[in-house]
């Protein structure tokens with residue numbers, strides 16, 4: 039079976055694919071919104087500290103397990119231990135991570151469907167045509183465009199690791215970056231943008247020790263690095279043994295945090311520009327419009343108010359958002375797909391179609407029962423499941439596996455690992471500090 043497994047063809051290919059998974063709606067929406075509601079620059083500082091101090095070690099746990107095992111999540115966790123009880127536990131955590139990956143995909147694809155519908159509307163706008171149903175919320179529209187998004191995700195995953203995931207990331211990630219930089223540069227020249235910059239960058243230091251802020255920053259950091267669902271584990275399983283794991287992991291973390299910070303330089307000033315133009319940026323309850331509504335409620339009138347340039351800016355914005363959602367969703371779908379391929383005899387395309395269709399059904403159920411289900415699934419997965427499963431991945435690597443095996447794995451592609459700073463810190467850090475801090479934050483968030 040192992041010969042049939044795919045592999046990333048180069049370090050760049052892996053870093054772009056893993057960064058593609060990490061950079062997503064969490065960076066472009068989640069991060070800027072959280073910054074605004076959590077003390078501006080203070081949140082940025084706490085976030086960066088937690089991303090490197092806590093999320094990076096947890097990312098390393100997934101990459102090490104993945105590359106060592108060269109297998110899907112369930113098999114990979116199995117391979118770490120010999121005895122019966124540990125293997126049962128591995129099975130439970132493995133299956134749980136696959137369910138959580140699928141559930142995250144189920145709501146992610148709905149938001150991505152909205153983005154595709156607005157992208158289609160922006161394209162029509164360019165030709166002075168319009169189809170109001172594209173931007174009016176309806177069950178039918180949501181089903182069609184969410185379905186379309188699944189179709190794109192399934193096609194890429196069906197092509198496999200190198201021809202699908204790696205190739206698409208190599209095209210989409212640079213395109214995403216160019217669009218992001220161009221849009222940020224443009225928005226920063228507009229009147230009112232500097233007010234947004236001030237909100238974004240000036241830290242309210244009194245918030246630095248606020249437990250609520252720390253919990254949000256931690257959840258954001260884990261979600262943003264695609265942790266706790268096996269996505270990074272499975273990408274790690276396609277990484278060559280010649281690569282230096284701690285350094286590729288650091289590159290991905292750096293890439294992800296930088297894009298989050300850059301996205302904030304676009305989104306927060308854009309909201310301020312909208313406010314400057316007299317457009318409404320506050321919801322009915324007086325709070326600042328946050329989350330998806332920024333894109334669907336605040337920005338369209340802003341683009342419209344920009345005249346002809348606005349047509350292009352709107353198009354670029356929805357293209358950018360759709361692209362970043364797609365490079366993340368393929369990594370979510372790969373989690374169940376890799377299990378199906380390796381545990382049954384189905385082909386990759388069949389596994390991709392089957393898993394994609396099953397998760398689409400979950401999305402369809404959420405679309406049908408939007409109010410009770412949408413927020414519930416988001417909270418359940420991002421706030422509770424992701425940190426918990428990450429915690430177990432850390433425990434598997436450091437408590438249930440031998441320290442020597444972990445070292446041997448890291449030494450592949452990094453012969454001097456044993457004397458490195460990474461090896462001096464990471465083993466005890468991932469063994470004691472990470473689990474402890476995750477539990478502390480988790481308890482806080484449950485009783486918050």
Ligand code: PHE
Nearest residue numbers: 060062063064065261262264
């Ligand atoms: N990291 C992605 C984001 O920031 C979300 C994601 C979560 C992707 C889990 C894959 C797996 O939007």
